[in-house]
Amino acid sequence: MTLTPKTNPSPKIAVYKFSSCDGCQLSILNLEDELLDLASVVDIAYFLEATRTVKPGPYDVGIVEGSVTTPHEAERIIEVRSECKFLISLGTCATAGGIQALRNFAKADEYARTVYAHPEFLHFLETSTPISAHVQVDLEIWGCPVNKGTVVEVLVALLQNRRPNFPPSPVCLECKRRGIICVAVAQGIPCLGPVVHGGCGALCPANGRGCYGCFGPSSAGNFTALVACMMPHDRYPNETANLLRSFSNSSPAFRVAADTALKVGTSKEIK
Amino acid sequence: MKTIEVPALARVEGEGGLYIGLKDDQVVEIRLDIYEPPRFFEGFLVGRFLQEVPDITARICGICPVAYQMSSVTALEKALDVEVSPQVYTLRRLMYCGEYIESHALHIYLLQAPDLLGQASALDLAAIAPDVVKNALRMKKIGNEVLKAIGGRSVHPVNACVGGFYRWPDATPLRALLPELEWGLEAAKETVRWSLTLPYPDLKIDYEFVALHHADEYGVIKGDVWSSKGSKISVADYETHYIEEHVKHSNALHGHTVDGGTYLVGPLARLNLNHAQLLPAAQKALKDTKLKLPLKNPYKSLIARAVELVHFYEEAIQMIKVYQPDGPAHLDLKLKAGEGAGASEAPRGLLYHRYKIDENGLIKFVKIIPPTAQNLPRIEADLFALAPKLVKMEQEQATLTAEHLVRSYDPCISCATHFLKLKVEEIRD
Numbered sequence: 001m002t003l004t005p006k007t008n009p010s011p012k013i014a015v016y017k018f019s020s021c022d023g024c025q026l027s028i029l030n031l032e033d034e035l036l037d038l039a040s041v042v043d044i045a046y047f048l049e050a051t052r053t054v055k056p057g058p059y060d061v062g063i064v065e066g067s068v069t070t071p072h073e074a075e076r077i078i079e080v081r082s083e084c085k086f087l088i089s090l091g092t093c094a095t096a097g098g099i100q101a102l103r104n105f106a107k108a109d110e111y112a113r114t115v116y117a118h119p120e121f122l123h124f125l126e127t128s129t130p131i132s133a134h135v136q137v138d139l140e141i142w143g144c145p146v147n148k149g150t151v152v153e154v155l156v157a158l159l160q161n162r163r164p165n166f167p168p169s170p171v172c173l174e175c176k177r178r179g180i181i182c183v184a185v186a187q188g189i190p191c192l193g194p195v196v197h198g199g200c201g202a203l204c205p206a207n208g209r210g211c212y213g214c215f216g217p218s219s220a221g222n223f224t225a226l227v228a229c230m231m232p233h234d235r236y237p238n239e240t241a242n243l244l245r246s247f248s249n250s251s252p253a254f255r256v257a258a259d260t261a262l263k264v265g266t267s268k269e270i271k
Numbered sequence: 272m273k274t275i276e277v278p279a280l281a282r283v284e285g286e287g288g289l290y291i292g293l294k295d296d297q298v299v300e301i302r303l304d305i306y307e308p309p310r311f312f313e314g315f316l317v318g319r320f321l322q323e324v325p326d327i328t329a330r331i332c333g334i335c336p337v338a339y340q341m342s343s344v345t346a347l348e349k350a351l352d353v354e355v356s357p358q359v360y361t362l363r364r365l366m367y368c369g370e371y372i373e374s375h376a377l378h379i380y381l382l383q384a385p386d387l388l389g390q391a392s393a394l395d396l397a398a399i400a401p402d403v404v405k406n407a408l409r410m411k412k413i414g415n416e417v418l419k420a421i422g423g424r425s426v427h428p429v430n431a432c433v434g435g436f437y438r439w440p441d442a443t444p445l446r447a448l449l450p451e452l453e454w455g456l457e458a459a460k461e462t463v464r465w466s467l468t469l470p471y472p473d474l475k476i477d478y479e480f481v482a483l484h485h486a487d488e489y490g491v492i493k494g495d496v497w498s499s500k501g502s503k504i505s506v507a508d509y510e511t512h513y514i515e516e517h518v519k520h521s522n523a524l525h526g527h528t529v530d531g532g533t534y535l536v537g538p539l540a541r542l543n544l545n546h547a548q549l550l551p552a553a554q555k556a557l558k559d560t561k562l563k564l565p566l567k568n569p570y571k572s573l574i575a576r577a578v579e580l581v582h583f584y585e586e587a588i589q590m591i592k593v594y595q596p597d598g599p600a601h602l603d604l605k606l607k608a609g610e611g612a613g614a615s616e617a618p619r620g621l622l623y624h625r626y627k628i629d630e631n632g633l634i635k636f637v638k639i640i641p642p643t644a645q646n647l648p649r650i651e652a653d654l655f656a657l658a659p660k661l662v663k664m665e666q667e668q669a670t671l672t673a674e675h676l677v678r679s680y681d682p683c684i685s686c687a688t689h690f691l692k693l694k695v696e697e698i699r700d
Contacts, residue, residue, distance in 0.1 A: 023330075051394060070308045073308065145424070207429050207437045207438050208438035246326070
C-alpha cells in the first residue's frame with residue numbers, strides 16, 4: 001500500500017466506541033500489513049482500544065463504532081460531533097443501529113427483565129439508533145463487520161482529498177462475478193443478495209448459504225420483488241422476514257420489507 | 272480527601288471505571304464499574320430459529336466470535352440430542368486455533384506488553400522495537416488467515432452452523448498457510464522465551480482455577496468443568512456450581528461459586544489444570560521456562576498465553592496436514608423440543624450457554640455466562656490485594672498499576688463497558 005507523504009501536521013484521527021461488539025474497531029487493528037504505515041501518515045490521537053495516549057481534540061477525522069443505546073451515549077455523540085471535522089460511522093451498528101436495534105420492535109424493559117435480576121440498576125434507551133439519528137454524519141461505512149479494505153480505501157481517499165471508491169453493486173453481482181452458483185435459484189435457499197450492499201465479496205453464497213444482509217440495503221434493491229420471490233422458499237416460518245430482521249433490521253428499507261413479509265406470513269407448508 | 276482519577280482504561284475491549292474507598296488509610300471498598308450498555312441478546316434471541324443463533328451470538332464479541340458460535344452450536348446440538356462427525360469436530364477445533372492465535376497475539380503484544388515495557392501502545396513500542404511489533408502483527412495475521420480460509424472472514428465468520436459447517440472449506444488455501452504457520456510456531460516459541468524476560472509486578476493470589484478439561488486433548492470445546500479445588504462436574508451441572516448475580520455498579524453480571532467464592536477462568540486456569548494435555552512443542556516450551564505450576568501471578572497470564580500460542584500453532588499445523596473433507600459437512604437436523612447446555616474455552620476463559628427450544632426449533636430460553644462476568648469479582652478481589660500499594664503511589668503510577676492488572680485479565684467487556692475511573696477517596700464519618 002502506498003500512502004501519500006506525511007503531511008505536516010498529520011491529520012488527527014479519533015476512534016470512538018459506542019454500543020457494539022468491538023469487531024469493527026478490531027478490523028482496524030487487523031490491518032496487519034498497513035497499520036504501521038498508516039500510523040506513520042496519520043496521528044492516531046484517540047483510540048482507546050489501541051493506546052492509552054489521549055491527545056486533545058479537535059480531530060480531523062472521527063470514526064464511530066456502535067449505536068446509541070443509553071442516555072449517556074446520546075449526550076456523548078454530540079460532544080464527539082463537535083470535536084471532529086469529518087465524522088464517519090463505522091459498521092452496521094453505527095449506520096443502522098445494529099443487531100441490538102431488535103429492541104426497537106419490542107419492549108426494551110421486558111428484555112431487561114429477561115436478562116437482569118435488577119433492571120432498575122440499568123440506564124438504557126428504549127431504542128438503539130444509528131449515529132445519523134443524532135448528529136450529521138459525513139460518511140457511512142456498512143458492514144457487520146466492515147471490510148477492512150474499505151476502511152483503508154476511505155482513509156487513503158481522505159488523505160488524497162478524493163472521493164472513496166465504494167463497491168457500486170449489490171452482493172448478488174459480486175456473487176455472479178465470482179462465478180458462484182446461485183444458492184436461491186439452484187438450491188431454493190432464501191438469499192438477500194439482490195438487495196444488499198456489496199463489499200463483503202459474497203461470503204455467504206460462497207459458503208453455500210443465503211446472504212443475511214449484514215452490509216445493509218443496496219440503493220438499487222427491489223425489496224418488494226425480493227420478498228415475493230424468496231418467501232415461497234422459506235424453510236422455517238418467517239425465514240425471509242427473519243433474514244431482513246437481523247443485522248440491518250432498523251434500516252428503513254429492511255424494516256419495511258420485514259413488516260411486509262411478516263404481514264403476509266409464511267403461508268404454505270414449510271419445505 | 273485524596274482522589275485519583277483517570278479518564279479511561281485503554282487497550283481492553285470496552286471501557287470501565289474503578290472506585291477505591293479509603294477510611295483511615297485503610298481500603299474499605301473497591302468497585303470495578305462496568306457501564307457496558309446492555310444489548311439484551313438473551314432477550315431478543317427468544318423466538319428466533321435455532322440456526323440463526325450462532326450468527327447472532329457471534330455479535331456479542333468481535334474479538335472472540337468463534338467462541339460464541341462454538342458454545343452456541345454445542346449447546347443447541349445437545350438440545351437436539353445429536354453429535355457431529357469427528358471431521359466436523361476437528362474442523363471446529365482448527366477454527367478455534369485461528370481465534371486463539373489472533374486473540375492471544377493481539378493481547379500479548381498489542382494490549383499487555385506495552386505495560387511491561389513502559390509504552391502507551393504497540394504503536395509506541397514499534398518506534399523503539401519495530402521488529403517485535405512487526406512479528407507480532409505477522410503472528411496475529413496468520414490466525415486471521417486461518418479463520419478466513421474456514422469461515423470467509425476473521426470477525427464474524429459465516430461458515431459455522433448447528434450440526435457442522437455450511438460447506439467444507441477448500442483444502443488448498445488452508446494448506447497454503449502451512450509455511451506461515453511453521454514460521455508462527457517458531458515465533459511463538461520465541462514469544463515464550465521473550466515472555467520470561469519481562470518485568471512482571473509481584474503478586475501472588477490463591478485462586479480457585481476453573482476450566483474445561485478433557486483427558487485426550489487440551490480442553491477447548493469438549494470435556495468436563497474442573498476446579499483446582501477438586502470438583503469435576505459435567506457442563507450440564509454447571510449452573511448448580513457456578514452462579515451469576517447482578518450488582519448495582521455493573522451492567523455485567525458477576526459470577527460466583529455456589530458457596531459464594533470467587534474463581535478464575537482463562538489462560539492461567541487452563542494451563543494450570545490442563546498442561547498435561549499440551550502438544551509436545553508446547554510441553555517443551557513450558558518445561559524450558561522452568562516455571563513451577565500452578566502459576567499464581569495474574570500478570571504472568573501473559574506467559575500462559577504464550578505457551579498456548581505454541582500449542583495452537585502446533586495443533587493448527589497438525590490438523591491442516593491431515594485435513595481431508597469427507598462425508599456431509601453438516602447433519603440433517605430433525606427438530607424436537609429440548610434443552611441443552613454447552614461450554615467452550617474462549618481465549619479469555621470459559622464461556623457457557625444454555626438454550627431451551629420448542630418442537631419447531633424456536634428458542635424459548637437463553638442463558639449466556641461470558642468469561643469476563645465470571646472473572647469480574649476476582650479482578651475486584653485482586654485490586655483489593657493491590658490497593659495498599661496503590662494508595663502509596665503517585666497518581667500516574669497507581670493508575671497504570673491498576674490498569675495493568677485489569678488488562679492482564681484480557682477482559683472482554685466489549686459486550687459491556689465505559690470508562691475506567693480510578694477514584695481513591697477517604698470516607699469520613
